[in-house]
Amino acid sequence: MSKPTDLVQGTLDMLILKVIALEPMHGWAIAQRIRQMSGEVLQVGQGALYPALHKLEQSAWITSEWAVSDNGRRAKYYTLTEAGRQVLAHETAQWERLAAAISLIVRTA
Amino acid sequence: MRWPEILRLRLRTLTSRRQVEDELDEELRYHFDREMDENLAAGMSRAEARWAALRSVGGLEQRKEECRDMRGLNLIDNTLQDAHFALRQLRKTLGFTFTAILLLALGMGASVAIFAFVDATLIKPLPYKDSTRLVGVFETVPMFPRSNLSYADYLDWKKMNKVFQSLDAYDQRGFILSTAAGVEPVRAARVTDGFFRTLGVSPVLGRDFFSGEDLPSAHRAVLLSYGAWQKRYSGKPEVVGQVVTLDGEPSTIIGVLPREFHFAPAEPAEFWSTLHPAGGCDLRRSCHSLYGVARLKAGVSMQAALADVKVIAKQLEAQYPDSNRDQGATLASLAEVITGDIRPILLVLLGGSGLLLLIAGVNAANLLLVRAESRRREMAVRSALGASKGRLIRQFVTEGLVLVAAGSALGLVVSWWTMQLLTRLVPENLLLRMPFLMGLSLNPRVLAFAGEIAVLALILFTVTPAFHLSLGQTREGLADGSRGSAGTAWRRLGSKLVVLELATAVVLLVGAGLLGKSLYSLLRVDIGFRPEHLVTLQVAAPKAAYDKDEQAIVLQRELVRRIEAIPGVTSVGVTTSLPVSGNGNTTWFRVIGRPWHGEHNEVPERDVSAGYFTALGANLIRGRFFTEAEDGSKPSVAIINQALVRKYFPNEDPIGQHLTYLSEPPKPIEIVGIVDDIKEGPLEVATVPALYIPFNQSASRYFGLVVRTAQSEQQLLPAMTSAIREFDPGIVTAQGATMTTRINDSPSAYLHRSSAWLVGGFALLALLLGVVGLYGVVAYSVSQRTREIGLRMALGAQPGAVYRLILKEAGWLTAIGVIVGLVCSTGAATLIRGLLFGVKTWDLATLASVGLVLGVASMLASFIPARRAASVNPVEALRAE
Numbered sequence: 001m002s003k004p005t006d007l008v009q010g011t012l013d014m015l016i017l018k019v020i021a022l023e024p025m026h027g028w029a030i031a032q033r034i035r036q037m038s039g040e041v042l043q044v045g046q047g048a049l050y051p052a053l054h055k056l057e058q059s060a061w062i063t064s065e066w067a068v069s070d071n072g073r074r075a076k077y078y079t080l081t082e083a084g085r086q087v088l089a090h091e092t093a094q095w096e097r098l099a100a101a102i103s104l105i106v107r108t109a
Numbered sequence: 110m111r112w113p114e115i116l117r118l119r120l121r122t123l124t125s126r127r128q129v130e131d132e133l134d135e136e137l138r139y140h141f142d143r144e145m146d147e148n149l150a151a152g153m154s155r156a157e158a159r160w161a162a163l164r165s166v167g168g169l170e171q172r173k174e175e176c177r178d179m180r181g182l183n184l185i186d187n188t189l190q191d192a193h194f195a196l197r198q199l200r201k202t203l204g205f206t207f208t209a210i211l212l213l214a215l216g217m218g219a220s221v222a223i224f225a226f227v228d229a230t231l232i233k234p235l236p237y238k239d240s241t242r243l244v245g246v247f248e249t250v251p252m253f254p255r256s257n258l259s260y261a262d263y264l265d266w267k268k269m270n271k272v273f274q275s276l277d278a279y280d281q282r283g284f285i286l287s288t289a290a291g292v293e294p295v296r297a298a299r300v301t302d303g304f305f306r307t308l309g310v311s312p313v314l315g316r317d318f319f320s321g322e323d324l325p326s327a328h329r330a331v332l333l334s335y336g337a338w339q340k341r342y343s344g345k346p347e348v349v350g351q352v353v354t355l356d357g358e359p360s361t362i363i364g365v366l367p368r369e370f371h372f373a374p375a376e377p378a379e380f381w382s383t384l385h386p387a388g389g390c391d392l393r394r395s396c397h398s399l400y401g402v403a404r405l406k407a408g409v410s411m412q413a414a415l416a417d418v419k420v421i422a423k424q425l426e427a428q429y430p431d432s433n434r435d436q437g438a439t440l441a442s443l444a445e446v447i448t449g450d451i452r453p454i455l456l457v458l459l460g461g462s463g464l465l466l467l468i469a470g471v472n473a474a475n476l477l478l479v480r481a482e483s484r485r486r487e488m489a490v491r492s493a494l495g496a497s498k499g500r501l502i503r504q505f506v507t508e509g510l511v512l513v514a515a516g517s518a519l520g521l522v523v524s525w526w527t528m529q530l531l532t533r534l535v536p537e538n539l540l541l542r543m544p545f546l547m548g549l550s551l552n553p554r555v556l557a558f559a560g561e562i563a564v565l566a567l568i569l570f571t572v573t574p575a576f577h578l579s580l581g582q583t584r585e586g587l588a589d590g591s592r593g594s595a596g597t598a599w600r601r602l603g604s605k606l607v608v609l610e611l612a613t614a615v616v617l618l619v620g621a622g623l624l625g626k627s628l629y630s631l632l633r634v635d636i637g638f639r640p641e642h643l644v645t646l647q648v649a650a651p652k653a654a655y656d657k658d659e660q661a662i663v664l665q666r667e668l669v670r671r672i673e674a675i676p677g678v679t680s681v682g683v684t685t686s687l688p689v690s691g692n693g694n695t696t697w698f699r700v701i702g703r704p705w706h707g708e709h710n711e712v713p714e715r716d717v718s719a720g721y722f723t724a725l726g727a728n729l730i731r732g733r734f735f736t737e738a739e740d741g742s743k744p745s746v747a748i749i750n751q752a753l754v755r756k757y758f759p760n761e762d763p764i765g766q767h768l769t770y771l772s773e774p775p776k777p778i779e780i781v782g783i784v785d786d787i788k789e790g791p792l793e794v795a796t797v798p799a800l801y802i803p804f805n806q807s808a809s810r811y812f813g814l815v816v817r818t819a820q821s822e823q824q825l826l827p828a829m830t831s832a833i834r835e836f837d838p839g840i841v842t843a844q845g846a847t848m849t850t851r852i853n854d855s856p857s858a859y860l861h862r863s864s865a866w867l868v869g870g871f872a873l874l875a876l877l878l879g880v881v882g883l884y885g886v887v888a889y890s891v892s893q894r895t896r897e898i899g900l901r902m903a904l905g906a907q908p909g910a911v912y913r914l915i916l917k918e919a920g921w922l923t924a925i926g927v928i929v930g931l932v933c934s935t936g937a938a939t940l941i942r943g944l945l946f947g948v949k950t951w952d953l954a955t956l957a958s959v960g961l962v963l964g965v966a967s968m969l970a971s972f973i974p975a976r977r978a979a980s981v982n983p984v985e986a987l988r989a990e
Binding site for chain 1: 118132142165175
């Protein structure tokens with residue numbers, strides 16, 4: 001379950017951006033939040049999550065800082081940057097267009 | 110805003126490695142612990158919870174590696190690792206490393222240096238505006254395809270042509286410069302007023318000539334070359350307006366030409382003076398002493414221009430049948446006029462250095478193959494440990510980069526050094542006439558060429574081992590002692606490369622042989638006199654004191670008498686033009702008593718003193734030499750050479766017959782002697798009919814001295830100069846040299862010698878590399894077949910049979926290489942036909958000796974591994990595996 005095969009290619013980035021758009025979050029919380037929000041459908045494992053986070057950070061769409069977490073330990077919190085916000089808006093619009101188009105076809109068929 | 114941030118992150122990754130790693134570790138561990146807490150909360154046992162968490166993570170190290178990948182860390186890491194490893198590998202095989210670097214440096218050094226010459230001569234644009242529209246303008250006569258214009262013809266061409274934006278004329282001459290310290294000869298050029306405007310060159314200081322400033326009525330004006338300004342006037346700007354005395358005439362310096370300006374056909378000129386047509390030659394339509402240079406009108410092609418000037422020449426021929434009979438017209442691009450002579454030799458040298466580069470490259474490729482072969486095990490192990498093929502190839506690329514970088518750096522040093530050496534080897538008098546070769550440097554074009562070679566070398570250095578890698582199964586390499594298909598495949602490829610090397614070496618050797626033989630025949634061409642122990646010196650006497658014939662005769666007699674008195678001198682002669690310089694200074698004559706229809710029988714005329722032929726050591730065939738008493742008061746006499754006899758008196762006795770110049774009424778000149786052909790023109794040009802007239806009947810204040818000595822030639826020159834100075838300090842002397850030096854440094858001898866030596870050098874290196882390559886292949890083959898040879902010997906094969914086995918293999922390679930090379934070299938020889946003299950392109954002796962030399966060298970090279978093979982101990986050879 002290292003790579004969530006049921007996740008459409010490239011959508012993991014968008015999900016991460018969307019989730020942390022609400023508030024800064026650490027990796028584990030991001031995975032939990034995606035699972036909850038998707039009604040337990042999407043399971044994001046460590047194997048996909050952390051490389052994605054590091055890639056997003058290297059692209060300067062998110063930044064990170066260390067802070068004390070809810071369980072009292074130090075954790076790495078990720079925050080959306082302005083550039084990331086723009087990417088998210090663009091990706092979301094793109095996704096909605098695509099999803100609408102696919103469901104149109106699926107229903108008529 | 111985003112990019113600075115990205116850059117900061119990348120830099121942090123690079124500079125704070127430790128911290129980034131620690132953070133990564135902590136981040137992943139946090140996740141793992143949360144996962145475990147969750148599992149514990151769900152009621153699992155501690156062990157179960159841990160196990161489930163581990164499973165969900167799926168390998169902590171792998172995750173880290175993926176994150177590092179995302180951060181672009183691995184790329185940098187691997188490259189550094191590769192480079193480090195490459196250096197270690199190269200250090201481990203120092204012999205290979207140095208050889209590969211040396212090969213590249215050698216091949217690159219030679220070709221880049223030659224290319225720098227090609228660039229300076231053929232590629233770099235001439236320092237004129239729009240130089241492609243500039244053409245050299247010449248008349249033509251049967252004897253000279255590019256002959257000079259006469260001043261009168263020049264004026265008519267200028268007026269009548271419809272194709273030139275402008276047409277100007279120039280000539281080259283020596284002036285006597287009077288300075289406070291005395292007189293000295295200076296090289297100068299005379300040009301018409303618009304010369305520099307036609308070239309599109311403006312003085313850096315002062316002004317250009319005014320229109321009409323070249324006429325006899327105008328005050329004399331002169332422009333300085335940049336070099337003369339620096340040397341004679343220390344670059345002081347006040348020089349403009351100063352007056353200098355040239356040939357006794359005051360001339361005003363009006364400006365200085367740009368530093369980069371040069372004009373080879375008139376070089377080396379320090380003073381650029383206006384033409385000021387005066388004296389017998391400039392005013393006579395039949396006297397040709399000028400060269401033309403013109404700028405084509407925009408859109409006019411060379412063909413159209415040529416057609417136009419040909420029409421003009423025809424018109425002038427009709428209008429002035431006496432002087433312009435058979436005077437045609439021709440044009441050539443100015444670039445051709447300036448560099449045409451050395452273009453073929455440069456191209457040959459470029460080809461030669463290219464072949465050397467090829468052979469060096471092939472040799473390097475061969476080395477790389479052997480090395481790749483010996484590294485099969487290493488590659489197999491690395492591949493088994495998980496290195497991808499791409500990663501292995503990247504290793505070769507890195508190693509190649511290191512080798513090429515070192516080789517190229519060294520190659521540039523070699524080429525710079527070679528350039529300096531080659532320039533220094535050019536005789537100074539020739540270098541001065543090739544100003545475009547000055548300031549040869551590693552300019553951007555040359556560096557770009559070097560860069561291309563480096564890229565090609567890099568491709569060779571990486572593709573060869575990579576190709577080898579893909580040739581064999583890497584896994585096969587793990588099997589102990591495997592001598593699989595790849596070994597054979599390499600042997601086949603390696604053999605092909607060696608054949609290529611040997612063939613290339615043959616081509617270069619044949620080229621060098623033919624060029625060497627040409628030089629040999631050129632320097633042994635019959636010049637008709639004995640050049641040993643001869644000293645020559647040019648003399649120019651001031652016009653004011655020696656313009657009249659009787660004054661010049663006295664000068665000649667006095668100088669001869671004083672020089673004869675110098676100890677060791679056996680004979681002294683005087684001529685208006687020294688031998689082996691050129692067939693110029695011609696005259697037209699006809700034979701009295703024969704029908705004549707106005708044709709121009711053109712021959713070089715030399716006015717020589719009574720002692721000239723004796724001093725020269727020329728052979729009198731019949732008749733007699735001149736006497737000192739034969740001057741204007743005696744009947745006119747002449748001596749002719751055998752070529753003239755052959756052409757104009759094929760079946761009769763010329764002695765006692767009379768010639769005349771084309772004057773009306775004819776003035777008879779009696780032929781009193783026939784002399785064996787003296788080489789007046791360049792060595793490689795067949796001797797033409799020539800006419801010798803007594804100096805005392807046609808005197809001049811410019812002449813050359815020929816002095817035969819029984820003692821040291823070197824010590825004679827200063828003694829001669831001081832004897833002349835003693836007689837009259839107003840006389841200048843120049844170009845003192847022994848006759849042998851004159852001949853050896855003459856342009857044709859120099860061009861032949863330099864090409865022979867350079868191609869010979871390339872060929873020797875090629876031979877060495879080719880033979881070393883062959884040795885490598887045979888030695889490798891022996892090392893591969895040790896077991897087989899051991900088996901053969903164990904079964905009773907004698908050492909002789911082993912020798913035969915190995916030498917047969919080498920012999921085949923050599924034979925194929927030599928045959929392919931000989932076939933290619935006959936083709937290559939056709940390309941250098943123009944540079945050959947007195948030797949056929951398929952000179953059997955050359956071809957045979959090259960084959961022999963290469964055969965012997967190859968056998969020697971393969972004898973060493975063959976002996977090793979024959980001395981194999983069968984027991985050990987069989988046990989070794």
